[in-house]
Amino acid sequence: MRKEYYRKAKVPVRKKGFVSNLGDKLHAYLDIHAHAFFSSLGRLVRAPFSSIMTIAVMSIAIALSAGFYLFVANIQQLTDSFEDSNHMSVFLKEQVSDQAGAKLAETLRSYGNIKDTKLISRSQALTEFREYSGFGAAIDALDKNPLPAVIQVMPSSESMTQQQLEQLRHTLSQLPEVDQVQLDLEWVKRLQSMLALAERGVTLLSTIFGIGVLFITGNTIRLELHNRREEVIIAKLVGATDRFISRPFLYTGFWLGLLSGITAWLIVTMMMMVLQTPVDELSKLYDGLFNVLYLGFIEVMALFGISTLLGVSGAWLVLVYQLRQLNPE
Amino acid sequence: MLKFDHVCKRYPEAGDVLTDVTFHLKPGEFAFLTGHSGAGKSTLLKLIALMERCNRGNVLLDGQNLNKAKNRHIPYIRRKLGLIFQDFKLLNDRTVFDNVALPLVIAGHGHQEISRRVRASLDKVGLLGKEKKYPLTLSGGEQQRVGIARAVVNKPPLILADEPTGNLDPELSAEIMKLFEDFQQVGVTILIATHDIPLVKKMGHRVLKLDHGRLVAS
Numbered sequence: 001m002r003k004e005y006y007r008k009a010k011v012p013v014r015k016k017g018f019v020s021n022l023g024d025k026l027h028a029y030l031d032i033h034a035h036a037f038f039s040s041l042g043r044l045v046r047a048p049f050s051s052i053m054t055i056a057v058m059s060i061a062i063a064l065s066a067g068f069y070l071f072v073a074n075i076q077q078l079t080d081s082f083e084d085s086n087h088m089s090v091f092l093k094e095q096v097s098d099q100a101g102a103k104l105a106e107t108l109r110s111y112g113n114i115k116d117t118k119l120i121s122r123s124q125a126l127t128e129f130r131e132y133s134g135f136g137a138a139i140d141a142l143d144k145n146p147l148p149a150v151i152q153v154m155p156s157s158e159s160m161t162q163q164q165l166e167q168l169r170h171t172l173s174q175l176p177e178v179d180q181v182q183l184d185l186e187w188v189k190r191l192q193s194m195l196a197l198a199e200r201g202v203t204l205l206s207t208i209f210g211i212g213v214l215f216i217t218g219n220t221i222r223l224e225l226h227n228r229r230e231e232v233i234i235a236k237l238v239g240a241t242d243r244f245i246s247r248p249f250l251y252t253g254f255w256l257g258l259l260s261g262i263t264a265w266l267i268v269t270m271m272m273m274v275l276q277t278p279v280d281e282l283s284k285l286y287d288g289l290f291n292v293l294y295l296g297f298i299e300v301m302a303l304f305g306i307s308t309l310l311g312v313s314g315a316w317l318v319l320v321y322q323l324r325q326l327n328p329e
Numbered sequence: 330m331l332k333f334d335h336v337c338k339r340y341p342e343a344g345d346v347l348t349d350v351t352f353h354l355k356p357g358e359f360a361f362l363t364g365h366s367g368a369g370k371s372t373l374l375k376l377i378a379l380m381e382r383c384n385r386g387n388v389l390l391d392g393q394n395l396n397k398a399k400n401r402h403i404p405y406i407r408r409k410l411g412l413i414f415q416d417f418k419l420l421n422d423r424t425v426f427d428n429v430a431l432p433l434v435i436a437g438h439g440h441q442e443i444s445r446r447v448r449a450s451l452d453k454v455g456l457l458g459k460e461k462k463y464p465l466t467l468s469g470g471e472q473q474r475v476g477i478a479r480a481v482v483n484k485p486p487l488i489l490a491d492e493p494t495g496n497l498d499p500e501l502s503a504e505i506m507k508l509f510e511d512f513q514q515v516g517v518t519i520l521i522a523t524h525d526i527p528l529v530k531k532m533g534h535r536v537l538k539l540d541h542g543r544l545v546a547s
Binding site for chain 1 (some may be wrong): 378380401404405407408412418419420431432435436437438439440442479483535
């Protein structure tokens with residue numbers, strides 16, 4: 001009976017073919033992964049306080065980066081729409097009649113490099129001014145309409161260079177009916193260079209916060225490793241490889257990263273929802289030029305991916321260093 | 330099976346712990362390792378389990394020179410050993426089943442294989458039916474038998490035990506030793522470090538005696 005103990009098991013193992021044996025091994029390998037995958041999540045759930053603390057800190061760091069990124073993207077949208085409407089205002093001389101103005105607008109529309117024109121007559125200008133400026137009373141005090149007629153000119157190509165635009169402006173200003181042409185996008189250019197700076201800022205900030213997240217995960221894993229020291233040592237004594245021991249900890253890093261990413265996304269989305277109403281109202285005043293941009297699908301996936309990667313990497317960095325030092329005595 | 334060839338081990342702080350130790354254990358042999366506290370018994374076992382490496386000489390396990398083993402090979406060498414400790418070294422937050430299954434899980438065996446082998450192993454040590462218990466709910470003797478079940482579940486050719494009966498009364502100690510003899514009968518090599526001289530004498534197996542790091546009897 002006792003002799004059988006050592007022999008019993010060998011027989012069925014030998015009977016098995018190579019393929020079914022390989023299948024068993026593969027199955028066992030997947031089992032180990034699945035076990036590490038769920039048990040690491042279980043551990044986080046069983047220590048809710050410390051898990052929530054860690055995830056909160058990580059997600060705030062991630063949300064700050066993502067929020068700043070989204071802020072810049074929103075402002076960018078603003079300048080994009082200005083760039084799209086690269087239009088010029090052609091102010092007509094006072095003596096030019098509405099009919100002559102309309103005719104000129106018609107003529108300009110046939111130019112190759114002009115897509116569209118729109119005439120704002122003197123009376124229309126006055127109405128608009130009354131409506132929007134808040135100086136209606138002041139205008140009424142004047143005995144005649146001081147506003148000139150304007151033709152708004154939309155250049156045909158949005159990708160016209162600054163030089164080409166300048167040239168068009170020059171041509172238009174030479175026309176006899178034209179008083180002056182304004183191509184006032186100087187402030188857009190300034191805003192754009194500020195945004196380029198802000199973009200650089202986002203990159204820097206994200207890098208710093210990313211490193212922060214790496215360290216937070218690393219530290220959490222280090223503590224976890226310390227708490228489970230006994231278990232690690234016993235596993236080493238019965239022949240566990242570092243890879244086997246690392247696996248559940250790497251999955252802990254995975255969960256921390258992923259859950260922080262999801263939380264960060266929720267934080268950013270909620271922030272944008274809070275801003276939605278006031279921004280919409282502001283946008284209405286500017287002809288609905290501006291929409292609140294949320295993170296798109298790809299951006300959200302990237303956010304989850306990066307935060308998960310940071311979680312796993314943080315865990316890995318600590319494990320590589322600490323497991324070598326954690327040896328049975 | 331196990332060969333020590335002029336082995337020396339020195340710790341920077343404690344000096345020579347083992348000096349010129351030479352012996353050979355044949356497959357299926359049963360030997361006790363005795364000596365006073367600090368004679369170097371634990372150090373000798375640690376050299377076999379690669380928890381330490383010797384400064385001079387060679388340790389050969391199953392023909393493999395352990396001095397030349399790379400660090401990444403250590404886990405695979407340890408799988409050839411069944412290690413048993415005085416303090417059992419069980420995972421107290423895992424069931425008896427999970428404790429015994431650990432070496433098989435690590436070695437990557439399938440579910441059914443694990444279940445079958447764990448049961449067989451627990452049956453062997455007389456603990457079948459206690460799979461779902463936690464170690465701390467068991468008596469000291471039972472805990473040590475869980476430790477033994479874990480050590481043999483992977484069918485290692487060599488079992489090393491460091492004071493396995495140190496925490497047990499004489500009657501339980503005799504039972505545990507009887508278990509080791511059973512394993513020897515099926516061809517397993519056994520090396521047990523102990524200072525329980527009466528028990529050693531009663532059992533009448535080969536004795537390796539260490540005195541201040543030197544092997545004085547083999």
